[in-house]
Amino acid sequence: MPSISIAEELAKKQREISISEFFERNKQILGYDSPTKSLLTVVKEAVDNSLDAASDADILPEILVEVRKTDK
Incomplete structure (x- = not known):
């Protein structure tokens, strides 16, 4: 039986x-x-x-969500 478990060995490799x-x-x-999915995710999380x-x-x-397209 090894002295170090598999979990411990894997943990050594993590950072x-x-x-x-x-x-x-x-x-x-x-x-x-x-970009589209990002916007949807952010708005959904905020709501x-x-x-x-x-x-x-x-x-x-009472929540109002307004999304406007802007030029970069």
């Missing part, structure tokens, strides 16, 4: 990465692999978080 590096490596999983906060505070939510 910490920054949040931005994680997002960069996992764009497709997180919903940020295209979901707002609804959750309103619910936690027992406040009837």
Whole structure:
């Protein structure tokens, strides 16, 4: 029986990465692999978080989402 478990051996090979590096490596999983999908994901998360906060505070939510196309 080995003195080091497989999990411990694998853990030695891991390293910490920054949040931005994680997002960069996992764009497709997180919903940020295209500009359109990124916008949809960001708006959805903002609305979901707002609804959750309103619910936690027992406040009837009033949310307005306005998306405008702009020139770069």
